[in-house]
Amino acid sequence: MRAQVLSRTGQPLELKTLRDPEPKPGEVLVKVAACGVCHSDLHVMHGDIAFPTPGVLGHEMSGTVVALGGGVTNVAVGDRVATTFIMPCGACASCWRGQEELCEKFFGLNRLKGRLYDDQTRLFYPDGAPVAMYSMAALGELSVVPATDVFKLPEGLALAESAVLGCAFFTAFGAVSTTAGLSVGESVAVIGTGGVGLAAIQVARAVGASRIVAVDVADDKLQAALAAGATDAVNSITTPAPDAVKALTGGGVDAVIEAVGRGETIVQGVAMVREGGRVVPVGLAGASATANIPITHLVRRKVRVLGSFGARPRIDMPVVLDLAARGAIAFASTVTRRYRFEDAWQAYTDLDRGQIIGRAIIDYSL
Ligand SMILES: [Zn+2]
Numbered sequence: 184m185r186a187q188v189l190s191r192t193g194q195p196l197e198l199k200t201l202r203d204p205e206p207k208p209g210e211v212l213v214k215v216a217a218c219g220v221c222h223s224d225l226h227v228m229h230g231d232i233a234f235p236t237p238g239v240l241g242h243e244m245s246g247t248v249v250a251l252g253g254g255v256t257n258v259a260v261g262d263r264v265a266t267t268f269i270m271p272c273g274a275c276a277s278c279w280r281g282q283e284e285l286c287e288k289f290f291g292l293n294r295l296k297g298r299l300y301d302d303q304t305r306l307f308y309p310d311g312a313p314v315a316m317y318s319m320a321a322l323g324e325l326s327v328v329p330a331t332d333v334f335k336l337p338e339g340l341a342l343a344e345s346a347v348l349g350c351a352f353f354t355a356f357g358a359v360s361t362t363a364g365l366s367v368g369e370s371v372a373v374i375g376t377g378g379v380g381l382a383a384i385q386v387a388r389a390v391g392a393s394r395i396v397a398v399d400v401a402d403d404k405l406q407a408a409l410a411a412g413a414t415d416a417v418n419s420i421t422t423p424a425p426d427a428v429k430a431l432t433g434g435g436v437d438a439v440i441e442a443v444g445r446g447e448t449i450v451q452g453v454a455m456v457r458e459g460g461r462v463v464p465v466g467l468a469g470a471s472a473t474a475n476i477p478i479t480h481l482v483r484r485k486v487r488v489l490g491s492f493g494a495r496p497r498i499d500m501p502v503v504l505d506l507a508a509r510g511a512i513a514f515a516s517t518v519t520r521r522y523r524f525e526d527a528w529q530a531y532t533d534l535d536r537g538q539i540i541g542r543a544i545i546d547y548s549l
């Protein structure tokens with residue numbers, strides 16, 4: 184098969200031929216239909232997040248099942264599926280606690296070493312040299328995925344666009360519903376209205392939020408946020424965002440979703456939430472990035488800052504898929520750009536330059 188390989192961090196992706204991967208027991212082989220273009224991959228490409236090379240990135244995927252390893256019963260050959268970027272092992276202490284997003288094997292074997300849960304990769308060059316896998320390595324034409332992470336798509340969902348369900352919408356659902364615990368009638372601000380931010384706005388609307396304030400530095404992204412269901416838009420370059428949000432909501436929002444991954448925007452979030460409110464940072468940053476939060480403001484006002492990483496695949500992804508099937512989230516509308524498989528590097532370059540409104544996908548059928 185062909186794959187877009189990161190040979191060294193800081194260099195463009197390269198189109199290479201790899202051996203066709205094979206699933207082992209408990210795994211599924213998927214013919215990839217589309218891969219979403221996400222900032223987390225960019226952090227790895229730039230070397231901000233450590234990951235072994237050569238490696239195949241791509242962690243937001245949809246496709247069709249083409250083969251099953253032994254013992255797999257939750258999907259069948261021919262099923263149209265989406266996968267979540269977190270691949271729970273299903274057997275570690277975190278998975279047993281229901282905290283699948285903290286799966287010990289996912290971090291210890293996949294994120295650190297680029298391998299699946301027998302401590303081996305499924306990807307090799309024709310000469311047998313191993314290639315690391317970031318999540319399921321969706322930037323290859325074929326992908327081996329643990330069955331715990333493969334979800335059959337409901338009828339009627341667009342296959343390629345469904346790729347964005349497994350990271351952008353999955354992460355947004357985890358942040359808005361599980362971590363922030365946003366409930367009917369509450370207000371929320373979403374800082375950063377890229378792919379995850381737009382998804383968070385849609386999820387907030389789906390759970391019945393009253394006021395949804397979009398905060399960004401780009402007017403075109405704020406327009407997209409209003410189209411996605413935000414009730415208000417604040418440009419934080421032309422307006423002090425905390426003041427604007429507090430004025431709109433009579434003293435601050437109940438919750439903030441911070442989808443940028445910068446210290447300044449986390450501090451903004453702490454300043455715009457009501458007393459006792461929740462600030463949920465969801466954007467990854469470079470390993471050394473910090474946020475300079477005023478201590479007395481945090482303590483006296485009982486502001487809670489709650490990190491949120493993805494969501495719980497087997498608990499939350501069925502809910503995300505149900506929201507999509509019922510039209511409660513218009514996920515396909517967030518996909519604004521499509522790139523050919525051969526042009527994957529261009530897609531990440533455009534994302535890096537801030538030129539993507541909403542989400543871009545790499546569509547393998549183009
Ligand atoms: Zn992602």
Ligand SMILES: [Zn+2]
Binds near residue numbers: 274275277285288
């Ligand atoms: Zn686990």
